[in-house]
Amino acid sequence: METSSPILRVGVVGYGHLGKYLVDRLLKDGPGLGLTLGFVWNRNSDKLKGLVPAEAILEDLSFFANRRCNVIVEVCHPQIVREFGVHFLSQSHFMVGSPSALSDFDLNQKLRQASMQHGRTLYVPSGALWGGQDIQRMNDSGTLKALFIRMSKHPSCFRLKSDVLADWEEGEGRRVLFRGSVAELCPLAPNNVNTMAAAAMAAGTLGFTGVQGEIVSDTELRDYHIVEVEVTGSDGFSVHTVRRNPARLGAVTGSATYQSFWNSLLICKGHGGRVYLC
The missing domain is CATH 3.40.50.720 (NAD(P)-binding Rossmann-like Domain)
Structure with missing residues (x-):
């Protein structure tokens, strides 16, 4: 029954x-x-x-x-x-x-x-995050050596705990706001880097201090956010993915999310x- x-x-x-x-x-x-x-x-x-x-x-x-x-x-x-x-x-x-x-x-x-x-x-x-389960499997098998994530958005889409973007102007193009460990990045942009935080949880052996991240302001990105993930494994293995996530101006979260x-x-x-x- x-x-x-x-x-x-x-x-x-x-x-x-x-x-x-x-x-x-x-x-x-x-x-x-x-x-x-x-x-x-x-x-x-x-x-x-x-x-x-x-x-x-x-x-x-x-x-x-x-x-x-x-x-x-x-x-x-x-x-x-x-x-x-x-x-x-x-x-x-x-x-x-x-x-x-x-x-x-x-x-x-x-x-x-x-x-x-x-x-x-x-x-x-x-x-x-694209490929999170794959990252976690590599982590669990001991083959994950490095993980880097870059998130690029229109400056209106960032919610930062600093004034690093206070002077942005339309047409200025691309500006790197921060590059370093995800542990350092999360307090700076807690509402913008949850994708990186999820990656750090998947890559437990690297953790928040070992996973590297970069956030980029780009006034050309009026219709979408870009998330790039670079995974490095053992014996020369590597993967580089680029995700374009449609998003409105000022939106913290892309629509596909x-x-x-x-x-x-x-x-x-x-x-x-x-x-x-x-």
């Missing part, structure tokens, strides 16, 4: 462009895929009224456990990962939409320990107490 699969309750933390996309997909397509919306939280809850079913709105994130969700998805800010990540894992699987927070070594270790302790999965979405996040969410059905790139 066939038995129906259990319904997975999903909590969404954040209601920016990506959060709204996920909530809309959960309401429209979720029931047919065994998913239901458990709650939505946003720093400004008034933004949710009229757009999200009233019963799904969570006013105080501290009471998330009352909604008994199987998976909680963070798509708002690294600070939420720092404040609630360990608590989320004590109750449910946790998909980190701001993996740049994991560049903090102590937080990274605490989340890994909580995942193991409670037997729940810390999911890291691939986002705009929205579908990628939805596909990642569909994978979050439990993989034990570990970190899992999805």
Whole structure:
């Protein structure tokens, strides 16, 4: 006799462009895929009224456990990962939409320990990273020697914790803003380099200090972001990929990444107490 699969309750933390996309997909397509919306939280809850079913709105994130969700998805800010990540894992699987927070070594270790302790999965979405599973397999087999990622965007698409782009002008062309370890880059551009953070999690033996990254401002990139990944393996092996991700001016996230996040969410059905790139 066939038995129906259990319904997975999903909590969404954040209601920016990506959060709204996920909530809309959960309401429209979720029931047919065994998913239901458990709650939505946003720093400004008034933004949710009229757009999200009233019963799904969570006013105080501290009471998330009352909604008994199987998976909680963070798509708002690294600070939420720092404040609630360990608590989320004590109750449910946790998909980190701001993996740049994991560049903090102590937080990274605490989340890994909580995942193991409670037997729940810390999911890291691939986002705009191409070939993440391949990088992880090379890492696990001991053949990954080096990893470099360059992200190029129109200057209006960057949200930086410094004034390095304060003087940009249209037509100036290409400007390298930073090149160095992803550990150093994440605090500078926490909202822009989640792709690099996901790569650093996949390349665990290199980690955030070993994976190298570069961010480039380019006024010619008015319609898309560019993500270049250079992988170096053993015995002369190498791969260089270039991804052009359509994006509006001023958009932090490219449009193709929205579908990628939805596909990642569909994978979050439990993989034990570990970190899992999805």
